[in-house]
Amino acid sequence: MATAPNTVNNKRFNAEAANWDNNPSVQEATRLAYETLRPLVNSLSETKVTASGSGLDVLEVGCGTGLLTTRVAPLVREIVAVDTADGMIEMLKSKTTGPDSPRNIVPICKLLEDPEDPVLPSDDEGSSAGGRRKFDLILSHLVLHHIPDVKSFLQMLLACLRPGGRVALTDFEDFGPEAIKFHPKSKLEGVERHGIPRQWMVDLLHEVGFQQVNVSVGWMLEKEIEGWDDESHGKTIQFPFLVCEGVRP
Numbered sequence: 703m704a705t706a707p708n709t710v711n712n713k714r715f716n717a718e719a720a721n722w723d724n725n726p727s728v729q730e731a732t733r734l735a736y737e738t739l740r741p742l743v744n745s746l747s748e749t750k751v752t753a754s755g756s757g758l759d760v761l762e763v764g765c766g767t768g769l770l771t772t773r774v775a776p777l778v779r780e781i782v783a784v785d786t787a788d789g790m791i792e793m794l795k796s797k798t799t800g801p802d803s804p805r806n807i808v809p810i811c812k813l814l815e816d817p818e819d820p821v822l823p824s825d826d827e828g829s830s831a832g833g834r835r836k837f838d839l840i841l842s843h844l845v846l847h848h849i850p851d852v853k854s855f856l857q858m859l860l861a862c863l864r865p866g867g868r869v870a871l872t873d874f875e876d877f878g879p880e881a882i883k884f885h886p887k888s889k890l891e892g893v894e895r896h897g898i899p900r901q902w903m904v905d906l907l908h909e910v911g912f913q914q915v916n917v918s919v920g921w922m923l924e925k926e927i928e929g930w931d932d933e934s935h936g937k938t939i940q941f942p943f944l945v946c947e948g949v950r951p
């Protein structure tokens with residue numbers, strides 16, 4: 703069941719953390735993810751506020767430096783942001799400590815494998831004992847292609863949700879042989895798959911017990927190809943991004 707810690711990834715993302723936000727392609731991918739997800743987050747938020755008087759509890763897995771986290775935070779009650787690379791989490795923490803910083807982000811450095819992991823907030827605001835919080839929404843952007851065992855990962859996410867809670871996981875699609883060029887050749891180590899095969903993801907979400915499964919292209923990212931053959935140099939490819947949704951019964 704366990705998803706082994708990927709040390710290659712951890713080394714790479716720790717090394718890249720300080721400069722992560724300076725990559726225009728990363729910024730553009732996050733902007734498009736946010737624009738695509740915003741209507742869903744707003745609509746879930748409004749429904750939750752109407753029903754219970756409080757906003758959405760969100761978990762983001764693989765938050766990196768918090769590019770998506772900090773955009774989503776103003777729309778929700780609280781967002782717990784988990785990443786395995788402490789360099790990434792330190793960058794996110796630095797965005798949460800200024801006088802005008804969002805106060806509803808909880809950054810955690812952890813390979814989350816257990817929905818009852820004590821690093822997660824308690825379900826009971828007044829006490830750290832008891833069960834862990836269950837979430838209304840789980841986000842994860844550009845992470846699935848790094849996860850060795852996606853089935854175990856989805857099982858864990860399902861168990862982190864409240865009944866009726868949902869996942870909205872975004873990553874580039876495995877649309878064919880060119881999908882491998884999403885990463886420069888030199889950065890393929892630690893990449894588990896070159897994008898997400900659409901039907902494979904639909905089947906996995908059903909298999910682990912999600913309902914209302916929908917996996918569809920949410921947007922296209924035009925990305926310049928780096929580090930491949932001379933013919934590819936300076937060329938751009940349109941990468942389809944999937945939004946993978948499912949609801950906990």
Ligand SMILES: C[S@@+](CC[C@H](N)C(=O)[O-])C[C@H]1O[C@@H](n2cnc3c(N)ncnc32)[C@H](O)[C@@H]1O
Binds near residue numbers: 813814842845848
């Ligand atoms: C391509 S980066 C994306 C970061 C961020 N979501 C963004 O779009 O800027 C992938 C991130 O996932 C993290 N990661 C990889 N495997 C993970 C796992 N099993 N649990 C949590 N984070 C993970 C990495 O440390 C890295 O920060």
